[in-house]
Amino acid sequence: MPTADPLNENAPQPRPPLASLLLGAAGLVAWFLIYRQLLPFSRYLTFELLGLAPESHLGEAIQFFIYDTPKVLMLLTLVVYGVGVLRSFFTPERTRKILAGKRESTGNVLAALLGIATPFCSCSAVPLFIGFVTAGVPLGVTFSFLIAAPMVNEVALVLLYGLLGWKVAALYLGTGLTIAIVAGFVIGRLKLENHIEDWVREMHVNASEVPDEKLTWPQRFAHGKASVREIVGRVWIFVVLGIGVGAGIHGYVPEGFMASIMGKEAWWSVPVAVVIGIPMYANAAGIVPVIQALLGKGAALGTVLAFMMSVIALSLPEVVILRKVLKPRLIAVFVGVVGTGILLVGYLFNLII
Amino acid sequence: MEIKVLGPGCAKCGETEKIMRAAVAETGVAATIEKISDFQQIAKFGVFSTPAVVIDGQVKCVGKTPTKAEALAWLKK
Numbered sequence: 001m002p003t004a005d006p007l008n009e010n011a012p013q014p015r016p017p018l019a020s021l022l023l024g025a026a027g028l029v030a031w032f033l034i035y036r037q038l039l040p041f042s043r044y045l046t047f048e049l050l051g052l053a054p055e056s057h058l059g060e061a062i063q064f065f066i067y068d069t070p071k072v073l074m075l076l077t078l079v080v081y082g083v084g085v086l087r088s089f090f091t092p093e094r095t096r097k098i099l100a101g102k103r104e105s106t107g108n109v110l111a112a113l114l115g116i117a118t119p120f121c122s123c124s125a126v127p128l129f130i131g132f133v134t135a136g137v138p139l140g141v142t143f144s145f146l147i148a149a150p151m152v153n154e155v156a157l158v159l160l161y162g163l164l165g166w167k168v169a170a171l172y173l174g175t176g177l178t179i180a181i182v183a184g185f186v187i188g189r190l191k192l193e194n195h196i197e198d199w200v201r202e203m204h205v206n207a208s209e210v211p212d213e214k215l216t217w218p219q220r221f222a223h224g225k226a227s228v229r230e231i232v233g234r235v236w237i238f239v240v241l242g243i244g245v246g247a248g249i250h251g252y253v254p255e256g257f258m259a260s261i262m263g264k265e266a267w268w269s270v271p272v273a274v275v276i277g278i279p280m281y282a283n284a285a286g287i288v289p290v291i292q293a294l295l296g297k298g299a300a301l302g303t304v305l306a307f308m309m310s311v312i313a314l315s316l317p318e319v320v321i322l323r324k325v326l327k328p329r330l331i332a333v334f335v336g337v338v339g340t341g342i343l344l345v346g347y348l349f350n351l352i353i
Numbered sequence: 354m355e356i357k358v359l360g361p362g363c364a365k366c367g368e369t370e371k372i373m374r375a376a377v378a379e380t381g382v383a384a385t386i387e388k389i390s391d392f393q394q395i396a397k398f399g400v401f402s403t404p405a406v407v408i409d410g411q412v413k414c415v416g417k418t419p420t421k422a423e424a425l426a427w428l429k430k
Contacts, residue, residue: 091402091416093416120416121402122363123365124401124403124416127400128402130392130401131400131401132401203397324392325392
């Protein structure tokens with residue numbers, strides 16, 4: 001036998017469940033205590049120790065950076081851990097079983113929710129599409145799943161909450177889900193099944209019987225830890241860079257600078273933001289801090305959210321990959337329907353806020 | 354022994370191939386390792402979440418990068 005490997009989820013866990021539970025609770029309390037000290041600490045460091053004036057550009061930019069960076073990273077770690085544990089209850093195989101044979105409407109809602117909860121690697125989108133369609137999951141329901149998965153993303157949610165407050169985060173969650181449900185439903189109504197590539201439709205797949213693992217709680221916690229290592233390890237640099245750029249804009253760009261280009265009065269800015277955002281591919285981590293800074297300078301929330309959604313939900317590389325299983329017409333419908341949904345959300349926000 | 358690593362080619366799939374190669378080298382079993390990135394072929398195995406590992410036609414794991422200990426256990430059988 002190989003020696004015990006801490007990375008190995010299947011290795012016997014030396015700690016009894018009670019001890020790991022207590023350790024987790026203690027960690028949570030420590031997290032909370034540190035989190036509450038971040039604002040006073042950043043003020044003290046910037047204005048007392050460094051002696052910068054609270055009203056100065058440099059002082060504001062530096063305090064913003066010192067406060068927001070640890071705040072967002074701490075929130076991110078906590079949420080990614082929680083989501084990691086939650087996702088250990090779901091697998092694409094189980095999700096497919098739930099969705100197969102579901103009717104539209106109920107199926108669309110369920111698929112959008114499962115799209116958030118089911119863990120899968122982004123490059124798995126095409127195999128997943130094939131797996132769902134061949135198992136009898138309706139096309140529209142499959143799309144609800146595939147739209148929700150990238151659109152409603154925990155990293156974006158945390159950053160919006162940490163930088164812009166819970167209301168914006170809740171609006172993003174609600175509208176993201178709605179777009180996935182409605183867009184999937186519309187695609188289903190259009191009866192485009194014959195625009196799936198022929199080889200996919202003719203394929204008869206015998207689902208491979210991979211034994212369904214039953215995980216223990218320590219293994220689920222290990223899952224959470226692994227997602228923190230993977231996701232936070234990958235995005236922290238974008239968060240720091242993004243907040244750095246945001247801090248610069250915050251301190252130096254004049255108030256109202258963005259109002260004329262991205263403000264509410266500029267009606268054309270929403271479609272322009274969506275059209276620019278669709279081919280772009282970036283992760284939410286780097287884009288939200290910049291968005292926050294733009295908002296502070298007079299850009300309208302709807303315009304900025306529409307831009308963010310189109311960047312994370314649709315991208316050129318994704319379309320290129322989907323072309324292997326979808327005919328051009330279906331791809332055009334997919335991009336068109338999702339893009340229109342994002343556009344409407346942008347106008348809606350600009351109207352009500 | 355015939356090992357196939359299924360995956361379109363993201364970081365996780367590459368990692369999986371590396372782990373399988375390391376495990377084969379460590380045990381010294383005679384095995385061929387093939388990386389399959391064609392979607393049609395992947396689908397034929399009945400696999401729809403990648404990365405996946407197939408050994409002698411049997412699907413060993415789907416949707417995750419195996420640990421080295423898991424890989425070693427598959428090779429011993």
